[in-house]
Amino acid sequence: MAINAVQTHEEPRVVLSARGLTKVFGAFAAVKDVDLDVHHARVHALIGPNGAGKTTVFNLLTKFLQPSAGTINLLGTDITNTAPDKVARMGLVRSFQISAVFPHLTVLDNVRVALQRPNNLATQFWLPMSSLDRLNQRAEELLAAVGLADARNTVAADLSYGRKRVLEIATTLALDPKVLLLDEPMAGMGQEDIGTVSSIIRNVAKERAVLMVEHNLSVVADICHHVTVLQRGEILAEGDYATVSQDPRVRTAYMGTEEA
Known part of the structure; x- marks a missing residue:
């Protein structure tokens, strides 16, 4: 040991x-x-x-x-x-044993979805999709921090198992946990x-x-x-x-x- x-x-x-x-x-x-x-x-x-x-x-x-x-x-x-x-x-934010990413969204969009709640966009469904563009910079920063910048446009379902778990960490970090x-x-x-x-x-x-x-x-x-x-x-x-x-x-x- x-x-x-x-x-x-x-x-x-x-x-x-x-x-x-x-x-x-x-x-x-x-x-x-x-x-x-x-x-x-x-x-x-x-x-x-x-x-x-x-x-x-x-x-x-x-x-x-x-x-x-x-x-x-x-x-x-x-x-x-x-x-x-x-x-x-x-x-106080947690992950789970089973990966919780959206498989049919891109890696970048998975993180943008996670960023909606801390940016007060989660319930404002009447806003145009372009309203999410202001989340791009922070999403890119999070992807860079976990080594997924090169996969930003990859559909999550196409990631290896390990990289899916890394994406999940990025989405939890999007909530800015203490x-x-x-x-x-x-x-x-x-x-x-x-x-x-x-x-x-x-x-x-x-x-x-x-x-x-x-x-x-x-x-x-x-x-x-x-x-x-x-x-x-x-x-x-x-x-x-x-x-x-x-x-x-x-x-x-x-x-x-x-x-x-």
Whole structure:
């Protein structure tokens, strides 16, 4: 198990936090008393075996699920009982495991669609198509930032799987998130795409917090500043990758018992 943990110095501010986060479905507690702090300009990984509760935590933080107990705070505001659309407008934006791009639109138009809401164009359907031209510069900037400038006129359906996921990151960045949640961004990717997306996430985190669920431990070791390990809905360990990867409980529960 290779260890290449990201080193940190001064601790940045907390932008998203949870205290006592709990979700019960009938008699089953999917998440139990989870405390979480996500910091600005840092990549925070949420890892654990299948069924550990990672996606449930994501759904609770983004308000797709309402917690049975506990509190959630975003940028100094309690959002425990806030609707998911309002939470997104406050700056908490997530991606999903399944690519969510519009396959029959060009790459540029996918980003222009995403830019409509923050530019107050999403509901002004009576305006001519030319009204979207003012979004072109920002759309081009986002495509350049994720390495898709050369594919601006390509129909999204014709992109490779990895580049579709990169386009999805561009569309989430169009919403100008303060906290970006990525659900298994490397799933199904080849090694070349993994390297590209890792670099993009590292750059994205220079200006915002990133919380990601990820099973690729090499990626976690390479780009994540902090790691929280879940098991059966509870926090098993947390710290930098070098620390958690050597924890005997983590090695037994998730990473195996082989020598690093």
